[in-house]
Amino acid sequence: MKKLILLFSLIFAATMVVNLTGESDDKTKTDATVGDQAPSFEVMGADGAIYNLSDFEGQYVILEWLNHGCPYIQKHYNGNNMQQLQEKYTDQGVVWLSVISSAPGTQGYMEAEEARQSIEEQGASPTTILLDPEGEMGRAYDARVTPHMFIIDPSGTVRYNGAIDDKPTPAASSLETAHNYIDAAMNSLLNGEEVETKSTTPYGCSVKYGA
Helix, strand or coil: CHHHHHHHHHHHHHHHHHHHHHHHHHHCCCCCCCCCECCCCEEEECCCCEEEHHHHCCCCEEEEECCCCCHHHHHHHHCCHHHHHHHHHHCCCCEEEEEECCCCCCCCCCCHHHHHHHHHHHCCCCCEEEECCCCHHHHHHCCCEECCEEEECCCCEEEEEECCECCCCCCHHHHHCCCEHHHHHHHHHHCCCCCCCCECCCCCEECCCCC
């Protein structure tokens, strides 16, 4: 009888693991799925202008979720990695939107003036910083961490969703050997080639959404 009870207990435990795994898989699904149309948005920029995705029809758009208090973000900015990417691709006519979805009172939240100052202090060159304190844009894209990166093509289709590179660590030394997914994807797209790695698991600090 004890053996029978133990057997049923093991079967029940295994069933729970399968169910939990299934629930976790459901939560990882995103509304910005590669190959689908990117979610539309209407968000104020740090420059005071209102930006819509439709404003950039016919252009490539890179989205970067940003939180300067996050050590993973600090790695890419202190190492000048993010700034170099921004300059490289905005010089080629690509739109680069850094998005702050931190809620007021949470790490990374910025008012417009503070966000503008951060661009100068960091030597950054995004097209603009989008201020999303209510988290509507972030949730629409299922942006989970900073940095979470997306590439949208001129037709509005998501072509990349995931991490900036293959080194999920805040250590600055990792930049030297990292394979940069954004750089690789954009090189392919601008050369009329297929993106080799279209989706990866993003890493970084969780996006500080409000309740």
